[in-house]
Amino acid sequence: MTPPDTRTATTTQPALSGSLPAAVGVLGGGRMGAGIAHAFLLAGCRVHIVERDADTVEAARSRVETALTRSALKGAQIPDADTLTAGIDLAAFAGAGLVVEAVPEDRALKLDALRRIEEVVDEDAVLASNTSSISIDALAASLAYPERFLGLHFFNPVPASALVEVVIGARTHPGVVERATRWVDAIGKTAVVVRDAPGFASSRLGVALGLEAIRMLEEGVASAHDIDTAMERGYRHPMGPLRTTDLVGLDVRLGIAEELERAFGARFTPPALLRRLVAEGHLGRKSGRGFYEWSE
Template identity: 40%
Template sequence: MREVKRIGVVGTGVMGQGIAYQAAVSGFETWIYDARPEALEKALEQIAALVKRQKEKGFLRDEPGDVLGRLRTARSLGELSECDFVIEAVTEDLAVKHSVFRELDGVCAPDVVLATNTSAKSITEIAAAAAMPERVVGMHFFNPVHRMELVEVVRGLESAEWAVEQTEGVGRSMGKETIRVNERPGFATSRISAMVGNEAFYMLMEGVSSAEEIDKAIKLGLHFPMGPFELGDLVGWDTRLHVLEYLHQTLGEKFRPCPLLVQYVRAGRLGKKVGRGVYEYDEEGRRIPGSASGR
């Protein structure tokens, strides 16, 4: 089995940034790629800011310069050809994922695992774009990556045992606990998380309580680390809606997206990344006190 020293991360949104940070902190030479050069530059700034914060809080043993020195930027997917393991973290759009996997399949060595960080899509369907679907495995990280302990390792129909084992090993080397999951819509966690977030929106729509009070209830009453609205604002409500639509299509009516959630996405209230979701945020990404929507 190939020794993994270099990890490639495709996509530099919230999840891609988190995965790249975790890989670099864990000692891997980490190559990041995004089709949009401006997104790549922003990702480097965000990762550097996170490294600084984590060092100031005492959570980082290495010097910031050493961690950031492990980061490399790729200007094309072809530059990831020397990576020993690649993690895709692009938008939850099957056509986009297929394009990425077709190209990666053509440039990466046959014994390189191509992992997808999809939170709900079919691993088998994503792998169908690759000439070697046996090396495609789900590797589902959770947001925020540097705080969440779990990685779901998801086996698709064609995923080979060696690829699953290597994905588990990389996850552990990145400081995470892993569980194996056989492919089903939403895996072991996304279907629960999506249902909680969707139900929270129904509660907000029905006037059960305010967004802040619902978040407080879930954190203090159920010991969730974040409230459903806090988490949705962080992940992005467009992403949450895509997952719900897929689960509704594959698993039925219990996952029908709440009409209010759909309205938020249509209004462009996508969350922290645009400065406004259920809560509002300043230019530094800090939540503005008292900014929660009443509905």
């Protein structure tokens, strides 16, 4: 719905409940959006994905269905086929209790996406961005009702990840924060609540480690395998920083590093090796090569 011009600083807030919304919308059906859809489907929600055209709609549907099949093989109860729908019309988000924006990590793209979502959702719907580094307050500035907006930063791959960062902006309503953390718990993940700051908590720390690992590789200190093994065996990290970067996507890590460099300066300057690999199209697992060779 289009908000009236006579709005005030407070809007109708969703009633607090541990129950998940009956319907969830996801804008963007790439690896992250499909993973988010998968998580809410397994928890019993109806989910609608919006993509840009017919081809990407089918690709998004296929990603989610593949993830559900894998979950079924592990013993999960799979929802009925009609609980997942996908299309190109944002108007399908009307009636959703939660809509998560999961478009690529580009500020202008996300601002436009959120504005368009707000035009069609109900007034009491919660809006969330899956951004991993862009300021929630900066994104909220484009919204008529920033009180119902926050960050829900899921991690890649969503089905295997146990964490969601709940990022609160300066104007996010406390009731929305409480509801979002309960929803995260209800989909079987752990919520950490952080205030809006560049890179939040996880991206800022994770990228700092990842960039230093890339510099070490660039300088010939050790191989990618040995750098990762040092962190896995020495510090009990489940996955080393270079393999993690391949999983996240080198292009995604580069974008986050550039965002953090603007905020914090040279300590987050992306290494030349990272820029070169991205320019050459070596983006990690999704392209088949990053710091490691990958195959399906």
